[in-house]
Amino acid sequence: MSKPSFFEKLMGGLSKTRNEISNKIDGIINSYKKIDEELFDELEEVLVTADVGVNTTMKLIDLIKLRIKNEKVKEPEEVKGLLKEEIRKIMTELSCENQIKIEPSPSIILVVGVNGVGKTTTIGKLANNYKNQGKKVLMVAGDTFRAAAIEQLEEWSKRAGVDLISHKEGADPAAVVYDGIQAAKARKTDILICDTAGRLHNKSNLMNELNKIFRVIDKEYEDATKEILLVLDATTGQNAINQAKVFKEVANITGIAITKLDGTAKGGVIIALQSELKVPVKLVGVGEGIDDLQPFIIDDFVEAIFK
Template structure:
């Protein structure tokens, strides 16, 4: 079929320009953790100061943060309080409706485009296949994934397994769902690991700190004890966001002053979490460009320092990707995978882009579990990824 011809000489996707980056690009710091000036909110520990003494470094500073006004990520989504409902027990229908609403910008383009494409068609011809290919590329499904889908569908058409446009439409949904096969692995907290350490990484501005707050609330709703490590020491707002979130939800936050060694903060946090037998420790890290070698090396250092306290940590390296960056998210993911061995992905800001098809490109090329997707600003809008529901929502069907 002629519609494949231009794929044969297709060039790799062009990377979009790198985003501004706030992390300092100075030299490396030594691996030895510096346990100085660690900030731990006193409100997090209540009145049981004796049990806390063993886990706070001798020279740590214990502070009681004021209600800080926020300009950053968590402020835009609303700081979550302990009384807010996470909605983990909502109905299947309610979840699906929220998912469709969150994916509205993608589905408006995708499902309407597909609907128009198939409307009134009585037979499958080359024009239909070419237009179908175009719709997939517009949705940012990616050249490689689109090629595989179209080749499979074309073979089925030639064997008359798909006899009419309606059968092709159903076949497309099936192929998209199968493309997500590698992503169907939800995050499972190993309760034998205390703490179960989640290291959150990604470039600047993808929503790491917001994601951490929402994850912490989700784990709390499941009855787990949670601690946060403010490892993004280069952006003052990131530390403040986690501290305020912790204050309002009675979650301990381990932090140091702006510009401190991130590995030192996370070392202190692992020590404190071990002493308190915390279920889940979520560690924030500074945003960094995936093509800056010295900054990526700092992540390796964080992992090495964790290993001095727990050889199995981190138990999850969660890469946060912004859906709006499109195909550039793939180059980011490959770079982080090489450096720290990503084990799961969270895709944020799906509600703010018409390029929700990037989910398929991620699954195809990276073959990593997609743990969560962000489809809105509310706490409930960070959802465990359900592949079949995602595909159904794209096609605006139940």
């Protein structure tokens, strides 16, 4: 048997999302004979409960209303198709690539995010994936704050068979990153993946600490291809947008990884992230297995929601 494709995994992971959004929309549409305000109210409810967010929901509803008017749509059944098209459209407005930048080699991936979103796990999985693709990977234990964070990454380093550069707990994270870069240069590593401590985006002193790490990277690893990956928990609601906003300002993030999409959270916030914030979602975590971290593909995501 072949391994399940990304699409199948996402379908599995998103099965709840799919059932919720799709079934609810079907239910609504079937119970209406004509298109009226009440139908829109119910659509709004479905989207908001899927964490799509008030702003994006309103935008989507307005877009659909406009099309219904312009195209003289009468049948409620057609609304679903319109919604699907509009979601796809606002998600693809962004011209950025939805792929992690690792070419040309060498490259560095710095992973940031608030506490408990799954940064270290994501790094472990990422390192494993790249290793299996035949890349030379090195990890840096930049979370010197949380108890046992270094040990956690050590465990992943064993599982994935990837080397790890680490200091003691409480060390200066920028110094660890510095050492990581030197090691990457000496060992001719393709991809250097750096962990950082979880930090709430509203704590300015912690966000400043990130700046120091950036300065080290800019100075010491100027030629490297840089990817700054923000990890977000799919269970997070509208705060995900805030997190992305602030990290974008301070850290100039280049991509987003959404974890824990295998829960019942609907992940609707992905739509808002792509359309409102213009930061591409690049990875999704759809399970706990080491190969459950997958590249994000917009078309598949939209299909998975509406299948």
